[in-house]
Amino acid sequence: DAGITQSPRHKVTETGTPVTLRCHQTENHRYMYWYRQDPGHGLRLIHYSYGVKDTDKGEVSDGYSVSRSKTEDFLLTLESATSSQTSVYFCATGTESNSPLHFGNGTRLTVT
Amino acid sequence: QKEVEQDPGPLSVPEGAIVSLNCTYSNSAFQYFMWYRQYSRKGPELLMYTYSSGNKEDGRFTAQVDKSSKYISLFIRDSQPSDSATYLCAMSAGGGTSYGKLTFGQGTILTVHP
Numbered sequence: 001d002a003g004i005t006q007s008p009r010h011k012v013t014e015t016g017t018p019v020t021l022r023c024h025q026t027e028n029h030r031y032m033y034w035y036r037q038d039p040g041h042g043l044r045l046i047h048y049s050y051g052v053k054d055t056d057k058g059e060v061s062d063g064y065s066v067s068r069s070k071t072e073d074f075l076l077t078l079e080s081a082t083s084s085q086t087s088v089y090f091c092a093t094g095t096e097s098n099s100p101l102h103f104g105n106g107t108r109l110t111v112t
Numbered sequence: 113q114k115e116v117e118q119d120p121g122p123l124s125v126p127e128g129a130i131v132s133l134n135c136t137y138s139n140s141a142f143q144y145f146m147w148y149r150q151y152s153r154k155g156p157e158l159l160m161y162t163y164s165s166g167n168k169e170d171g172r173f174t175a176q177v178d179k180s181s182k183y184i185s186l187f188i189r190d191s192q193p194s195d196s197a198t199y200l201c202a203m204s205a206g207g208g209t210s211y212g213k214l215t216f217g218q219g220t221i222l223t224v225h226p
Contacts, residue, residue, distance in 0.1 A: 004155075031212050042118075042200065042218035043156070050211045058213065090155055094212040098204065100146050101214060103155035 003027045004104035006091050012110045019078040021107050023091030025071075031094040032074040033058075033101065034066065036087040043090065049074055050097075081111045115139050118201055118217025127226050131188040135201035135217045138182065142203040142215075145177050147186045150198045150219070159199075160186065191224045198222070 003026035013019050023032065034046040035058075045058030047066040055066050063085060065077045078085055088108050092101040118135045125131055133147075144163055148156035160175040162168045168175045174187040184203075188195055201217040 033213070035216075040120075040218060042116075043202075043214075043216040045213055048211055048213060056211070092155075097212050098144055098206045099212065100144075100158045100161045101212065102158070103148075105155045106153075 004091055004093060004102060006089075006104040006107050008107060009105070010108045012112060013081050014112055015082060016080050019081050019109065021076045021078075021089055021091075021109070023074045023076070023104060025074075025091075025093050027093060027095075027102075028071060029093035029095050029102075030071075031097070031099075032068065033092040033094070034064075034074070034076045035090045035092060036060065036085075037090060037106070038087050046076065046089075078109075081109075083111050085109065086111045113138065114218075115215050116201065116203060116217045119220055120218055122221040122223060124223045124225065125191055127191060127193060127224055129191050129224070131191050131195070131222060131224075133186040133188075133199050133201075133220050133222070135184050135203075136182055137184075137203060137215075139203075139205070139215070140179075140182070141205040143206040144204045145175070145184050146202040146214070147173075147175055148200040148202060149195075150200060152197075156200055193224050193226055196223045 033048040035043040049055045049068045091104045147160040150156040165179045176185045198219040200219045202214040
């Protein structure tokens with residue numbers, strides 16, 4: 001798993017509360033990504049980072065923000081959680097722009 | 113219509129069978145093609161990685177890419193119960209502005225029964 005740790009592994013939260021998910025990598029990979037996985041949709045890109053403080057939006061970025069202040073950490077924040085954000089969230093890293101990605105084991109988030 | 117289409121299955125085969133998994137895509141800019149395997153409650157792990165058209169073999173696994181037909185396949189020979197998982201195809205356009213962003217199929221659930 002390329003030294004990728006996601007925390008927490010499971011979280012239950014209430015609608016309207018802010019939530020932050022953390023991805024920590026020990027491989028010094030430049031590129032980091034947040035995906036969500038939902039039945040019938042596969043994995044969809046939320047946000048990605050191509051360097052410290054360099055981030056951009058993916059396919060399904062509404063309601064999410066990210067920050068990357070250090071190479072090893074990439075944070076995903078749900079500003080005001082909604083039930084539609086109940087999902088499994090995966091962090092991934094890559095060494096080069098065209099290298100395959102390595103994934104963490106996910107965070108299972110339930111918004112009630 | 114999704115950029116990448118993958119039959120979700122489920123697919124159930126006996127041990128020892130040859131398995132064929134497929135994806136079609138619509139974006140002709142895709143150049144890099146991957147297959148990931150995902151076990152229950154785990155993250156996807158890379159199985160095969162190919163660039164452009166052609167075949168690539170690794171043990172019991174063979175990946176094929178046909179860019180003219182916008183079609184990729186993964187073959188598993190002598191399938192084992194340990195191959196039971198969800199298989200995800202993924203692809204990217206490459207190039208300096210792609211930043212490694214992958215587009216995934218929705219995954220095919222495979223069960224190999226003894």
